[in-house]
Amino acid sequence: MSLPKPYYSRGPVQIWHGDCLQLLPEIEKGSVRLFFLDPPYGHSNNNDDLVGRREKALGRSKGEDAPNEAPRPIANDGPEANDMFLAFLPEAKRILTPDGCCCCCCCGGGPDPQFARWSLWLDEVLAFKMMVVWDKGPMGMGWHYRRSYETVLVAERTRGKALWRDTTDRVENIIRPGAHGVRKIIPNHRQHPTEKPVELPAHFIRLHTDPDDLVCDPFMGACSTGVAAIRTGRRFIGIELDEYWCAVAARRLDRELDQPQLPFLRTSQPALLAT
16 A cells, blocks of 8 residues: 655654544554554643643743743644544544554543543444543642543454453553653643653553554654654554654654664564555
8 A cells, every 4th residue: 555655764663744634544454553642632732821831830931942932732722622533533443453452641530521522432433441540640730629630541442352461460540650650741841732751652552562563643742652662662653733743753763763772673673564
């Protein structure tokens, strides 16, 4: 099959620049073992809101490369985020392997019960498996019931069974502060406004994929999922609408791939996708 020309391609990883809803149909049916995604939540984050003002209050927005300390809004982070997520789900179903898994970051709490709505939509198109709570530790933003956690919504193929590599029977549906090396990021002005720690996708990659499997993040941002894929010996396709973050991600992947003593790089790598 003919694939889009990647923005970045090196070894087992690629970045595609563009709208994921236009590019996902180019990926071969049944080829992705895991989607790990952090789509816009529809809350207009960092558009001169509490998130952006928190960066200023903490001194994290200052610097010569942060002109005028301007807001850094995320594309499609308004009401359209729900429509975009709904449109993504049929493609996820088509692209996932029979034992594939979709792990979607989502907000927790309210006032908008988005986690409930997205969980129901996942269950309509795929089969909802679990809501994993990521306990980010005190103290979150807000006033009443301050936000101290996010969720990862996990779904598998209908009539399928997601690969499960754990043999300890001790994996909880709560990621406690520091567990698996996962620690929250309070982003500075150089980081993506909703950047996730690499260890978060790495946790799910290890649970639901084998080495050399293909992982896809269609809302890539600064590419934490791609770094996690490299560190766990998986292949990766990341899709990002904003070219600025494609460039940031490309530099980040180069630094990661240039690191010495990566055991899986000492063996030959399979092609990213069959063509």
